[in-house]
Amino acid sequence: MSTDPYHSLLSHLANCTDSAEIEKLLSALLTDKEQHDIANRIRIFDLLDRGITQRDISEQLGVGIATVSRGARAMHSHDVSALLATHRERS
Structure with a gap:
């Protein structure tokens, strides 16, 4: 296990075998509010x-235009479009 906290988090998430385990870990x-904010960021990516x-x-999610x-x-600087397309193909 990595001693770097962020990589440790990634390792724990990667070890989850299904969405219920991921939900349990993220809930802990x-x-x-943090869960809601992250979910909204993903929704923003998808809608964009x-x-x-x-x-x-902004109107649909009830968040400010700055958000x-x-x-x-963030979406463009980290180029997550390919990840979003992969997720949609699996859904």
């Missing part, structure tokens, strides 16, 4: 990837 690690405007996303803009910058 994150507050309800589908071509929804930032303003529409959506930060999500858009």
Whole structure:
């Protein structure tokens, strides 16, 4: 197991065998607000990837336009589009 906290987290998540285990781990690690914020970031990525405007996303999710803009910058700087496409193909 890695001594680096972030890589330790990644290792624990990778060792989860299903979504129920991931949910249990994240529930233990994150507050309800943190879980909600992360879920919203993923929703922002998905909606942006589908071509929804930032303003529409802001209204749909009930978050500020700045939150959506930060999500858009993160999505582009980390190039997660391929990961989103892979997830959609599996769904």
